[in-house]
Amino acid sequence: MIVKQIDIGWQIIHQQAHGLLAFQLALCWKKQLRPTHWVETLIALTEHDDGQDVWAERNHLTKAGAPLDFKILEYSVEQCRNMIRIGLEKSRWNALMLSMHTTFLYATKKGHDKALDAFLDEQLQNQQTWRDACVASEKEADYAYAFLQWCDALSLILCQDLLPPEGRRLEISKGPDGKTYFIYQQPEGAVSVDPWPFGQEAFTVHVEAYQVPQLSFTSDEELYNAIHDCEVVQLMWEFVKGK
Secondary structure, eight states: OEEEEETTEEEEEOHHHHHHHHHHHHHTBOGGGOOSSHHHHHHHHHTTTOSOOOSOTTTTBOTTSSBOOTTTSOOOHHHHHHHHHHHHTTOHHHHHHHHHHHHHHHGGGTTSOHHHHHHHHHHHHHHHHHHHHTTOOHHHHHHHHHHHHHHHHHHHHHHTTOOOSTTOOEEEEEOTTSOEEEEEEOTTSOEEEESOOBSSSEEEEEEEEEEEOOSOOSSHHHHHHHHHHSEEEEEEEEEEOOO
């Protein structure tokens, strides 16, 4: 979950909803710059946070009983395996993208956990196997994953409300073309990206957020019920090409 404290309690965005927002952003990318295996890449982007722990016991709570933000949960090898398994049931390209995502996220943690080390070593072999099966070069796979990661990063900036005020620029990440992209807010409130990577000069994206009027919980079941009984708001962003 992506968790933000607000006046009444918590604003919660499910990570799967963040994936759907990333999908919306990806659809607006310039057509001539799309990666290979376009449909499968979009599906991988939508599902790159799937395989989450079940709603049971206190899997989604901090020790203090607050909703557990995704940044606090360091990693779960089981969740990674579940995510890749789900992707593989669709296609080897989906599994390749998701496998590369786990490598991107956790390669720097190698050497501290034997289970994670074994998982990461396994993914390097899997990635070679799935690239060969898809008749794709390493360059093509790297481009597609960089595209996925860029859309993921932009979606997270929006979901975490990290857009800086007063027109200041925030780096998103390097895109698949190797360029560094920045997000900023225009004076009239619209959002822009520089350089502009989209095929349209203006578009709108959205995500659903849950407004939970309670600070702490005793169990996942209590939090789950509170989420599904609370007000749901739609957060929207208008993107407009800068002048």
